[in-house]
Amino acid sequence: xHRIFALFLAPLALLILSCAPRAQPVxxxxxxxxxxNVGGLxxxxxxxxxxxxxxxxxxxxxxxxxxxxxxTALSDGGSWFELNLSYDSRGWLxxxxxxxxxxxxxxxxxxxxxxxxxxxxSMVRLPDGSVIVSxxxxxxxxxxxxxxxxxxxxxxxxxxxxxxxxxxxxxxxxALTLLADGQLLVIAENSGYGDSTDAWIGDGTNWTRGRYVLxxxxxxxxxxxxxxxxxVVIERRVSLLGGFGSRLVELKAADIAAGGRLTGTEIARxxxxxxxxxLEGIAVRKSADGETLIYLxxxxxxxxxxxxxxLVFALEE
Numbered sequence: 001x002h003r004i005f006a007l008f009l010a011p012l013a014l015l016i017l018s019c020a021p022r023a024q025p026v027x028x029x030x031x032x033x034x035x036x037n038v039g040g041l042x043x044x045x046x047x048x049x050x051x052x053x054x055x056x057x058x059x060x061x062x063x064x065x066x067x068x069x070x071x072t073a074l075s076d077g078g079s080w081f082e083l084n085l086s087y088d089s090r091g092w093l094x095x096x097x098x099x100x101x102x103x104x105x106x107x108x109x110x111x112x113x114x115x116x117x118x119x120x121x122s123m124v125r126l127p128d129g130s131v132i133v134s135x136x137x138x139x140x141x142x143x144x145x146x147x148x149x150x151x152x153x154x155x156x157x158x159x160x161x162x163x164x165x166x167x168x169x170x171x172x173x174x175a176l177t178l179l180a181d182g183q184l185l186v187i188a189e190n191s192g193y194g195d196s197t198d199a200w201i202g203d204g205t206n207w208t209r210g211r212y213v214l215x216x217x218x219x220x221x222x223x224x225x226x227x228x229x230x231x232v233v234i235e236r237r238v239s240l241l242g243g244f245g246s247r248l249v250e251l252k253a254a255d256i257a258a259g260g261r262l263t264g265t266e267i268a269r270x271x272x273x274x275x276x277x278x279l280e281g282i283a284v285r286k287s288a289d290g291e292t293l294i295y296l297x298x299x300x301x302x303x304x305x306x307x308x309x310x311l312v313f314a315l316e317e
Contacts, residue, residue: 023047023096026309031273037316039268041248044293045092046275046311053098055079057302061123061133062222062281064295070099071310072150073281073297074133078104078111078118080151083310091287093312100149104133107142109154116169121280122176122222124184132158132204134173134186139164141173141186141204161200161207167191174280175223177231180253185231187212187220199262213263218247222282226315227292229253233264234282234296245271246279248294267315277309291315 028043029035036043049056059081061074071083082099103111104120112118116137123133129146133155142155164172167188174189179201188198196211197220212220218235226232231251238244249264256262270276277298287293292315300306 022050022052023310024050025094026275026311029274038270038274038313039248039266040316041268041294041313042316044291044312044314045087045094046309047093047096049083049096049308049310051098053101055101056081056098057300057308059297059308060121060221060280060299062283062295062297063123063125063131064283064285066285068285068287068293071096071283071295071297072123074104074120074123076119076121076136076299077115077302078120080104082150091289091291093310096310102149102151104144104151105154107154107157121172121174124176124178126178132176132184134176136172136174136189137169139167139172141176141184143204158204159202159207161186161198161202162209163198164188164200167198171219175220175233177223177225179225179231179256180229181257185223185256187223187233189219189221190214196261201256201259208259210259211261213261215247215249215266218245221280224282224284224294226250226284227286231256232267232282232284232294232315234279236279238278243272244276244278245269246276246296268313275309275311277307279309279311287314 026046058075059073060076063072073081081101084097084099086095088094106112119137121136131144141158144155171190175187186200191198196213199210199212200207217237221236222234235247247269248267279296280299281297283295294313296311298309300308
């Protein structure tokens with residue numbers, strides 16, 4: 001979660017309330033309503049999410065089921081949410097209803113009380129249905145077994161990537177995805193090197209440390225595996241005058257396998273007047289008609305001045 005605008009933060013009580021659906025469609029560009037293309041992306045619908053649940057917000061991590069009907073999002077307040085998604089006749093995202101929700105457990109089986117223990121930032125679902133979650137302030141990777149309901153059993157810890165402890169507390173393991181070969185890719189938001197940030201590849205026990213090349217002022221906030229084995233990374237910038245902006249870049253599988261310095265190729269930029277906010281979570285799936293769909297979700301920082309957006313784009317070949 002970005003913390004430049006402390007005045008935007010509005011702490012909310014963690015209460016479980018009945019949730020009425022309030023998901024309003026948004027277009028890509030209010031100034032040019034017919035626009036659906038930006039860079040190498042084609043818009044496939046989006047929603048502003050606002051549910052009657054005081055815990056809802058601060059969403060930093062996202063997972064989408066293979067059929068696109070269920071989205072799972074994690075809050076940097078340590079809560080998880082399921083969203084039941086609907087699509088119109090064109091296949092565009094048209095509605096979301098809040099489903100099950102709960103709290104992430106710590107390794108001892110208790111609900112974390114401290115922010116530093118609950119600050120989940122990214123997630124990835126493994127083939128066996130288990131989920132690995134990265135936490136930023138107290139940097140660690142926790143694996144939650146596949147259970148019903150989700151996240152209902154205490155997690156087990158993976159080995160910490162080397163050097164992660166020296167990364168500033170709110171700039172740590174921000175992006176996480178599973179590579180085609182079964183290894184994990186973890187990217188720190190900003191390790192403080194200037195031109196790059198830490199990136200680690202490993203199996204959860206052994207890690208290789210490399211660098212992810214930055215394009216200031218953009219910093220990585222999420223990553224997802226593409227069907228061809230490449231990786232798409234969402235980057236975010238923020239300024240007092242310019243607000244939020246995002247950049248999507250593609251990392252080639254061969255470059256990732258080679259290690260060292262990872263340099264992405266820009267796919268698109270999402271900046272005003274386009275619909276954008278503090279985009280942090282990203283997930284990918286293949287549609288029934290063969291499109292590669294990229295889902296993005298924003299962290300509203302529990303602020304009255306921001307929105308929780310869920311946007312869908314098709315990656316154009």
